[in-house]
Amino acid sequence: MLIKLDHTATLNIQEVRHQLHLGKQLVLIKNFPLDDLYLENFILKLGKPVLEARNIKGKSVFDVEVSKHNDFFKSIANSNLDFPLHTDCSDFHPIPNSIAMLCVEPAHKKQGISHFALLATILDTLSDAEKKELVQKQWTFRNKQRPILLQENNTYKICYDRITIESFSEVSPKDLELLNKLDTLFIASSFSMLLEKGDLILFRNDLMLHGRGGFDIDTKRLLKRVRFQID
Numbered sequence: 001m002l003i004k005l006d007h008t009a010t011l012n013i014q015e016v017r018h019q020l021h022l023g024k025q026l027v028l029i030k031n032f033p034l035d036d037l038y039l040e041n042f043i044l045k046l047g048k049p050v051l052e053a054r055n056i057k058g059k060s061v062f063d064v065e066v067s068k069h070n071d072f073f074k075s076i077a078n079s080n081l082d083f084p085l086h087t088d089c090s091d092f093h094p095i096p097n098s099i100a101m102l103c104v105e106p107a108h109k110k111q112g113i114s115h116f117a118l119l120a121t122i123l124d125t126l127s128d129a130e131k132k133e134l135v136q137k138q139w140t141f142r143n144k145q146r147p148i149l150l151q152e153n154n155t156y157k158i159c160y161d162r163i164t165i166e167s168f169s170e171v172s173p174k175d176l177e178l179l180n181k182l183d184t185l186f187i188a189s190s191f192s193m194l195l196e197k198g199d200l201i202l203f204r205n206d207l208m209l210h211g212r213g214g215f216d217i218d219t220k221r222l223l224k225r226v227r228f229q230i231d
């Protein structure tokens with residue numbers, strides 16, 4: 001589930017790239033420098049970063065921290081709320097296939113725990129009929145219609161963000177029941193970890209779901225996020 005590397009030791013970038021290509025594990029790099037430019041340059045060695053519209057310098061780093069505008073959280077990422085297991089950018093085309101998150105400041109009292117669910121583990125719990133249903137049924141992700149499970153050349157990819165589905169479309173009671181069932185199944189397939197200062201995690205957005213637990217509103221939790229595409 002997790003491969004642990006250390007930035008202060010000799011870091012093998014080819015190994016990081018290889019693990020991301022396989023997409024079967026989460027890559028954790030300890031003691032990563034807390035520097036936006038260093039992070040951006042590191043990601044450039046792995047793939048093509050997605051420029052972040054909310055980065056004031058037009059770069060790829062986004063600050064995941066509590067931030068409000070007119071008393072409203074700017075996004076769920078900018079709140080202190082629980083964020084259930086999901087795919088990032090479920091309404092993008094293309095959906096970036098990789099994500100990096102650097103922990104600059106963890107939440108206090110062991111809150112804001114990170115959750116992950118590998119698609120490979122999820123698939124093991126699904127019957128062939130359930131997989132078929134998830135491949136065939138189209139859902140509305142804002143203005144994009146796509147299935148939760150994408151099948152390409154005998155491999156699967158996942159796209160799931162219940163908040164986006166429910167925010168932009170009418171969901172029938174039957175579909176609601178299916179989403180509830182999926183959430184339960186994803187949680188049962190998940191593992192959790194508490195990020196420490198200087199932890200950089202890298203994972204596949206199309207082969208793993210991620211989420212986080214809530215935390216106190218006054219905490220200074222700060223993660224630096226870069227979405228990117230590996231070939």
Ligand SMILES: [Fe+2]
Pocket residue numbers: 086087088210
């Ligand atoms: Fe996310």
